[in-house]
Amino acid sequence: MAKAKDPTSVKNNPTVFVVFGATGDLSMKKIFPSFYKLHKNGLLPQVFKIIAAARTPHTNDSFTKTLEQLNGIENKKSWQEFVAKIQYIPLDIAENKNLTDLSTSLENFEKESKVCIKRVFYMAISQTIYESSIENLGKTKLNLGCQTHGEKARIVVEKPFGHDLKSAKELSSTLSKYFDEDQIYRIDHYLGKETVQNILAFRFGNELFEPIWNNHFVDHVQINLTEHIGVEKRGDYYEKSGALRDMVQNHLLQLLAVATMDMPEKFEAQSILAKKLAIISHIKRQTADEIAKSTIRGQYKNYTKEEKVNPKSQTETFALVRLYLDTIRWQGVPFYIRTGKKLTGKVTSIIFQFKEKGHKIFEDFWEQPLPNHVTLQIQPNEGIGIRLAAKKPGLATSLEPVDMEFCYKTSFDIPLPDAYERLLLDIILGDQSLFLSQEIVEESWKVIDPIREVWDAATPKLAIYEPGSWGPKEADDLIEKDGRKFLAPLLTICKI
Numbered sequence: 001m002a003k004a005k006d007p008t009s010v011k012n013n014p015t016v017f018v019v020f021g022a023t024g025d026l027s028m029k030k031i032f033p034s035f036y037k038l039h040k041n042g043l044l045p046q047v048f049k050i051i052a053a054a055r056t057p058h059t060n061d062s063f064t065k066t067l068e069q070l071n072g073i074e075n076k077k078s079w080q081e082f083v084a085k086i087q088y089i090p091l092d093i094a095e096n097k098n099l100t101d102l103s104t105s106l107e108n109f110e111k112e113s114k115v116c117i118k119r120v121f122y123m124a125i126s127q128t129i130y131e132s133s134i135e136n137l138g139k140t141k142l143n144l145g146c147q148t149h150g151e152k153a154r155i156v157v158e159k160p161f162g163h164d165l166k167s168a169k170e171l172s173s174t175l176s177k178y179f180d181e182d183q184i185y186r187i188d189h190y191l192g193k194e195t196v197q198n199i200l201a202f203r204f205g206n207e208l209f210e211p212i213w214n215n216h217f218v219d220h221v222q223i224n225l226t227e228h229i230g231v232e233k234r235g236d237y238y239e240k241s242g243a244l245r246d247m248v249q250n251h252l253l254q255l256l257a258v259a260t261m262d263m264p265e266k267f268e269a270q271s272i273l274a275k276k277l278a279i280i281s282h283i284k285r286q287t288a289d290e291i292a293k294s295t296i297r298g299q300y301k302n303y304t305k306e307e308k309v310n311p312k313s314q315t316e317t318f319a320l321v322r323l324y325l326d327t328i329r330w331q332g333v334p335f336y337i338r339t340g341k342k343l344t345g346k347v348t349s350i351i352f353q354f355k356e357k358g359h360k361i362f363e364d365f366w367e368q369p370l371p372n373h374v375t376l377q378i379q380p381n382e383g384i385g386i387r388l389a390a391k392k393p394g395l396a397t398s399l400e401p402v403d404m405e406f407c408y409k410t411s412f413d414i415p416l417p418d419a420y421e422r423l424l425l426d427i428i429l430g431d432q433s434l435f436l437s438q439e440i441v442e443e444s445w446k447v448i449d450p451i452r453e454v455w456d457a458a459t460p461k462l463a464i465y466e467p468g469s470w471g472p473k474e475a476d477d478l479i480e481k482d483g484r485k486f487l488a489p490l491l492t493i494c495k496i
């Protein structure tokens with residue numbers, strides 16, 4: 001039997017992380033706080049250092065003070081121990097300025113520690129400077145890693161990987177000049193979420209669900225990723241991306257893959273990635289006409305008045321895409337994938353609605369049909385719900401829907417780790433199961449590019465929706481034409 005992964009084995013992995021873009025939002029709000037949590041839980045290597053690198057002039061002290069204030073950390077002993085591991089180096093990776101300071105610092109750390117140290121380069125920088133930055137890593141031979149024992153360096157890149165198939169291939173060819181596939185960690189942070197990982201445990205660790213997880217039993221699936229926030233200060237990025245590239249190409253297609261993939265031969269990276277690839281590469285290609293009829297693009301009212309947004313912008317902040325999978329298991333089952341900003345609330349969930357079969361004997365006892373649902377609630381109120389029909393107590397016979405729920409909060413008295421804690425730990429441990437392969441990235445763009453093309457030709461018309469609503473009416477119309485209804489947020493579970 002394969003051994004379960006032991007996170008404490010991380011201790012024996014001397015590692016140095018170089019975080020480029022250390023003063024950016026991602027670093028300040030996610031990467032550094034997650035490193036701190038790992039430190040508090042004793043889950044960082046014994047020999048460990050973080051080099052925070054960015055253009056902003058900072059001393060170690062002023063940088064860590066900013067981090068401290070931003071994350072509201074009180075001056076605790078554990079924080080002091082943690083910040084002692086951080087060194088700030090002002091440099092410009094895209095312009096190749098001051099990289100010698102970085103090389104010297106890495107070499108000194110290796111000399112002091114007297115061990116070969118794994119170098120990890122975390123590219124928490126804008127996508128627009130990825131290629132020049134990677135080239136500069138190569139030019140300065142930083143990519144070569146620890147010289148003494150040939151410990152291979154690792155590189156971490158964040159979504160979006162390119163903005164279409166062509167640019168994704170270009171990025172990949174730059175990466176592969178200096179790094180092999182086993183050195184590249186492509187992050188989609190949704191895969192680090194505890195509840196997303198639990199989907200595999202739920203599906204393949206129980207005998208109950210696999211036999212009904214197919215088109216004989218499932219009527220359709222709704223995948224929702226709705227947000228309350230707008231574009232905030234990211235107008236310039238969002239204008240080039242829109243909801244389709246920002247959310248559907250990555251997070252939502254990944255959720256689709258995890259929820260529908262076949263059982264991998266083993267619970268390890270290559271088998272899992274192969275099964276996910278088999279889903280994404282089998283998303284049915286649609287003609288331009290079909291795309292126009294099976295998608296809705298929306299924009300929240302006054303989006304065009306947001307900072308750094310074109311006043312005439314046609315960028316979508318809402319997307320609904322109906323997809324089909326060309327596999328024996330899922331043939332004919334529609335997947336409604338919906339995401340949007342400035343909606344009523346934040347819900348990420350995958351809802352399987354089952355077909356109603358053989359319930360004829362109860363036809364007279366319910367007001368409307370009561371199909372079964374399985375809700376995989378990713379966030380908030382993390383959990384899994386199963387909607388059943390039950391007899392309402394009393395002398396009359398009538399059936400009503402009831403929910404059976406497993407809620408993380410009540411079942412486990414343990415706080416859920418942040419996605420980045422898991423992903424950072426896996427990078428140190430060298431486990432690529434929760435990261436994306438280049439093939440998956442490319443197959444995802446093959447789904448998105450044709451939709452983008454149709455949308456860029458202004459079909460269907462951009463539907464404007466009220467902030468605080470659940471999106472444009474056109475989206476409800478689309479699913480209702482199919483004789484169905486959006487279930488989230490109505491079917492939100494674990495309301496505790």
Ligand code: BG6
Nearest residue numbers: 159189227229246247251348379
């Ligand atoms: C990011 C998107 O990848 O995910 C953002 O760029 C979005 O637009 C965010 O807000 C949502 O992530 P989470 O973990 O807050 O659901």
